Amino acid sequence: MSPVTNARVLFNEIPQGYPDPNKTVVYDDSQTIDLDTVALDGGVLVKVLVLSIDPYMRGKMRHPDVKSYSPPFIVGEPISNFAVGLVIRSENPNFKVGDHVSTFAPFQEYVVYKDAAYLRVLENKENLPWSAYVGVAGMPGRTAYHAWKEYSSAKKGEIVFVTAGAGPVGSAVIQIAKAEGLKVIASAGSEEKVAFLKSIGADVAFNYKTANTSEILSEAGPIDIYWDNVGGETLEAALANANHGARFIECGMISAYNSTPYFIKNLINIVGRELKIFGFIVSTLASKYDEAFYKEFPQRIANGEIKYLEDAKQGLKETGQAIYEVQKGLNKGKSVIVVASE
Amino acid sequence: MSPVTNARVLFNEIPQGYPDPNKTVVYDDSQTIDLDTVALDGGVLVKVLVLSIDPYMRGKMRHPDVKSYSPPFIVGEPISNFAVGLVIRSENPNFKVGDHVSTFAPFQEYVVYKDAAYLRVLENKENLPWSAYVGVAGMPGRTAYHAWKEYSSAKKGEIVFVTAGAGPVGSAVIQIAKAEGLKVIASAGSEEKVAFLKSIGADVAFNYKTANTSEILSEAGPIDIYWDNVGGETLEAALANANHGARFIECGMISAYNSTPYFIKNLINIVGRELKIFGFIVSTLASKYDEAFYKEFPQRIANGEIKYLEDAKQGLKETGQAIYEVQKGLNKGKSVIVVASE
Numbered sequence: 001m002s003p004v005t006n007a008r009v010l011f012n013e014i015p016q017g018y019p020d021p022n023k024t025v026v027y028d029d030s031q032t033i034d035l036d037t038v039a040l041d042g043g044v045l046v047k048v049l050v051l052s053i054d055p056y057m058r059g060k061m062r063h064p065d066v067k068s069y070s071p072p073f074i075v076g077e078p079i080s081n082f083a084v085g086l087v088i089r090s091e092n093p094n095f096k097v098g099d100h101v102s103t104f105a106p107f108q109e110y111v112v113y114k115d116a117a118y119l120r121v122l123e124n125k126e127n128l129p130w131s132a133y134v135g136v137a138g139m140p141g142r143t144a145y146h147a148w149k150e151y152s153s154a155k156k157g158e159i160v161f162v163t164a165g166a167g168p169v170g171s172a173v174i175q176i177a178k179a180e181g182l183k184v185i186a187s188a189g190s191e192e193k194v195a196f197l198k199s200i201g202a203d204v205a206f207n208y209k210t211a212n213t214s215e216i217l218s219e220a221g222p223i224d225i226y227w228d229n230v231g232g233e234t235l236e237a238a239l240a241n242a243n244h245g246a247r248f249i250e251c252g253m254i255s256a257y258n259s260t261p262y263f264i265k266n267l268i269n270i271v272g273r274e275l276k277i278f279g280f281i282v283s284t285l286a287s288k289y290d291e292a293f294y295k296e297f298p299q300r301i302a303n304g305e306i307k308y309l310e311d312a313k314q315g316l317k318e319t320g321q322a323i324y325e326v327q328k329g330l331n332k333g334k335s336v337i338v339v340a341s342e
Numbered sequence: 343m344s345p346v347t348n349a350r351v352l353f354n355e356i357p358q359g360y361p362d363p364n365k366t367v368v369y370d371d372s373q374t375i376d377l378d379t380v381a382l383d384g385g386v387l388v389k390v391l392v393l394s395i396d397p398y399m400r401g402k403m404r405h406p407d408v409k410s411y412s413p414p415f416i417v418g419e420p421i422s423n424f425a426v427g428l429v430i431r432s433e434n435p436n437f438k439v440g441d442h443v444s445t446f447a448p449f450q451e452y453v454v455y456k457d458a459a460y461l462r463v464l465e466n467k468e469n470l471p472w473s474a475y476v477g478v479a480g481m482p483g484r485t486a487y488h489a490w491k492e493y494s495s496a497k498k499g500e501i502v503f504v505t506a507g508a509g510p511v512g513s514a515v516i517q518i519a520k521a522e523g524l525k526v527i528a529s530a531g532s533e534e535k536v537a538f539l540k541s542i543g544a545d546v547a548f549n550y551k552t553a554n555t556s557e558i559l560s561e562a563g564p565i566d567i568y569w570d571n572v573g574g575e576t577l578e579a580a581l582a583n584a585n586h587g588a589r590f591i592e593c594g595m596i597s598a599y600n601s602t603p604y605f606i607k608n609l610i611n612i613v614g615r616e617l618k619i620f621g622f623i624v625s626t627l628a629s630k631y632d633e634a635f636y637k638e639f640p641q642r643i644a645n646g647e648i649k650y651l652e653d654a655k656q657g658l659k660e661t662g663q664a665i666y667e668v669q670k671g672l673n674k675g676k677s678v679i680v681v682a683s684e
Contacts, residue, residue, distance in 0.1 A: 244411070277612065279613040281614070
């Protein structure tokens with residue numbers, strides 16, 4: 001077979017403020033790959049099926065001299081993220097043609113993994129859509145599950161406030177908390193999302209763009225657990241309405257990713273209310289909780305106990321737009337790029 | 343015996359910004375007490391020897407409608423704080439005349455405790471100065487000891503940054519950390535205090551008024567533990583120079599007690615560096631650690647392992663000035679009011 005196009009999405013320029021759908025990343029179809037003859041050197045050739053778009057990717061769009069927990073994207077090179085792929089050739093006995101794998105992949109159609117350490121064969125006995133493995137059954141679901149186990153110290157009857165509740169992490173947290181008997185207050189940025197929050201069990205759900213977060217927490221709180229995906233003014237409202245001894249799980253602060261941070265004026269509450277605040281990265285908790293997660297969570301998704309929304313775009317060309325929408329909160333559920341069918 | 347004056351210090355007005363040495367509290371000698379005949383109703387009569395002046399008292403100088411962990415001072419009533427006193431009459435079998443007690447007392451010369459629950463007899467086998475029991479052997483020492491045990495997760499060779507290092511809490515933390523084999527960076531607000539920090543073992547000591555905190559932490563860090571007494575710009579510097587997985591022990595934020603809080607711009611580091619931040623009030627940890635503290639710490643003070651500075655003022659009339667100096671950081675060591683000799 002002659003070479004085929006191996007389209008890619010390249011990091012084009014470091015954004016100031018929000019990413020630009022047309023400039024931050026660019027689609028490139030200049031490369032080809034010969035799927036039959038490309039050297040594997042003992043590795044595997046994977047056809048990428050689904051790529052994930054996540055909020056944290058904004059942090060990788062930085063000058064490479066700035067250190068952070070996750071390596072920077074390099075201008076001129078493909079961006080990368082969590083993915084599901086199909087093994088189409090293999091020289092590694094742990095992977096066979098036809099296996100579906102979850103992996104971390106460059107944004108391109110075909111990837112040769114000479115080192116298969118990133119790859120995990122997905123058995124998918126539950127028959128979930130493959131895209132779920134970059135969402136509620138993948139990194140975002142693990143984020144919710146692992147940190148809740150590690151940091152929530154949740155007790156039945158306590159009150160948790162979950163931000164970005166319609167996203168893949170937030171919606172998983174809401175449903176985990178409800179299953180454990182907590183009262184859930186959840187926020188999102190549209191009426192449509194608020195309806196979804198209610199449908200998955202949130203006791204109090206509101207649109208933070210039209211309601212006053214602090215007033216709602218004041219009425220429905222005080223809160224024992226705060227799941228923070230947004231930071232800024234919402235974190236200030238959570239500090240103002242935290243119960244004594246509340247736990248703050250700091251998953252992200254998207255309000256500060258694309259603009260100047262908000263001036264939080266009540267950090268002193270950390271002392272007087274004896275708050276415990278936990279920043280975390282899911283990979284740190286993986287060895288402790290991954291096994292339990294994969295044993296338990298896909299089954300709960302399959303039987304309908306854990307619901308989720310997905311916002312799928314077709315084709316690598318949509319990547320720039322999807323990245324922009326996730327940073328703006330315009331996506332309606334977990335954002336994924338469907339690169340190919342099988 | 344005829345009645346004697348029972349001088350008091352009354353809360354006079356809620357301060358805006360820093361307390362005013364002459365207006366926030368006022369000295370009052372209008373009351374008398376008959377020490378021989380005052381009714382005890384089964385309680386004890388205590389002559390107050392020493393009263394403590396602590397930073398946290400600023401939080402009690404608020405409108406009574408504002409809730410906080412510690413009850414507000416009431417305008418027209420005596421202020422109150424930790425104290426050491428001498429039992430001069432007793433109808434309670436657990437206390438005898440001549441006992442020294444640590445207690446929580448109104449700022450006045452004589453106090454009748456009908457309920458003796460606040461009183462603890464001080465055996466003082468170590469023969470410490472009685473004032474130490476409102477300082478390094480009392481609440482501030484317990485603050486350092488208890489929270490270090492509970493939250494530091496300290497390991498030999500790690501680096502801790504201690505603010506307000508010359509104060510009773512900070513100086514205890516420095517010496518606890520040194521004894522456990524940590525490298526200590528400590529700050530204070532004068533050259534004299536910096537000399538004290540060095541004398542008690544701080545590896546790096548600096549005057550935060552003349553040096554750049556972030557630069558010093560950048561050179562001597564990154565820090566694994568941050569003991570925060572000040573908040574604000576210093577907390578921002580600690581966030582900027584925190585090691586991955588660092589623990590922040592939030593003991594106080596005096597920079598925000600008397601003025602608008604500083605705008606901290608790098609809270610996002612909490613997430614990316616997986617920081618753990620612990621606010622606490624020492625009373626919450628008392629039942630867990632008091633026994634070990636009283637068994638161990640006075641002995642370490644007596645044998646010179648734990649050193650401290652004391653800034654003693656003579657007489658209740660000095661209370662307003664002492665309160666002001668503590669909020670301004672002008673005190674040179676633990677601030678105490680010596681009310682009477684025995």
